[in-house]
Amino acid sequence: MITPWYKQFWPWFLISLPLTVIIGTLVTVALFARNSVHLVAEDYYKKGKGINIDIRRQSMANDLNLSASLSSQNNAIVIHFSKGKLDALPALKATFTHRTLPDRDFTQMLTADASGNYRLFPEAPLKGPWFIELEPFDSSWLLQGRISFPIAQPIALEN
Template identity: 35%
Template sequence: MKSRRATDSGPWYREPWPWLIMLGPAVVIVAGVATAYLAVISNDGLVADDYYKQGLAINQRSERHLRAAELGLEAELILGGDRDRIRVLLRAKEGTPLPATLSLRITHPTRPGFDQSVSMRSEGGGVYGAKLLPIHGRWHLVLEDEQQEWLLAGDWESDKQPALRLIPSARVLPADEKISVDKER
């Protein structure tokens, strides 16, 4: 006569332990597939296609900052209307002619779809104005002449600062902060 074991409970797939052991690798496989899917469909917005050219342009920008310093350029930017108009007051050393138009590039640090390029016409007396799409939050601004001989650049938190002052050293000052003026100017 055959003796039956007391631990024999049936086929393996009716036991919980094999399923618990297989659960870990199954979760890892599902997570890996989900991660791969997200990596393929998402946009790497901060990676520039022309990163090498941008790196080479750094020296040229430095030269243009130095040129702006030689000309004694300073700019004050003010938003108006419903944040859809901008005015620039451009000052230079005495005897330096001011350009008829300026180019203003407004770029968002992480969302390139909101970037704008605005051509600003002179209204006389160093004042330039233009319409733009309303801006809110943090922005990087580059102000330059039409021949691209000089530039002024800086960051602006438009919700916190009603105006922005740009100086050639690329250091940004709030509009209410005084700029020390050299005796040579």
Template identity: 40%
Template sequence: MQKPWYKQFWPWFLMLIPFSVVIAMTITLTIASGYGDNPMVVDDYYKKGRGINAQVEKVQAAQALNIEFTFKQTDDAFSLAYTSGKPSQFSALKVNFYHTTLAEKDFTVTLTADAQGVYRGRLPANEEGKWTITITPFDGSWRVTQQVHLPAYRELAIKPLTYGV
């Protein structure tokens, strides 16, 4: 006497293949819908290219002025100080922190110098990973960009490098 179909191996094995595809599709759909559209995609490449050229000119201006900073981090505080190219009058600095992969983590801090010429600011709590720091003066005449890993346990040099544009 033959066993009923539901007690045999082959029908269950053959049904397992389409069911596993349905489960994999559900997992993929859940992951894809959780992240939405990629904000790093640019609609107008021409305008973006012109903007990059303008930023290169600002980096070249920083190179001509020989501007360089030291970046120190202590817990959730950081400091910036000129090591070269120090201006005669300190102006406010705009410091942008761009996360490498998550645009919603990006933030900007505006800093003013203290009596010793050191700029001090605070970082959001528990910000770790690879960041691009961009420093510009209040008038936007030059720009310095550097990629760093936070938390930074040592003093870092931030110089105007054209590849960071």
């Protein structure tokens, strides 16, 4: 007496192999759809063309002897800005860009306090590597650098 095929081991074993691959593929696609990583800019050509403009703006900052350093006090980020050849302390546009998490990026306009420092109070404490850009309202020059938070002592922005 021959048993029917659906009661035997080998047909189910052979069916389970491609079925596990299909299920694994669906789980992988679902994970990548929910947790995408933004490492490559979509407008890379425009950003590449903008590098020359940034270099010009950085050299303008060097010509004006501008420099800045960042420190952390309590929940605030303090920017110590040396105005170099500028007549007065300008309002600064501070852009904080996270390396891999674009939803955490933010930009804020800052003005100097009475001691000549700029203070930034982020909504949540900054952790990990950040790319920081400081520029005036008219975008005539640019200071930038990479800093890993939290920071214990002042760190200079280096172009």
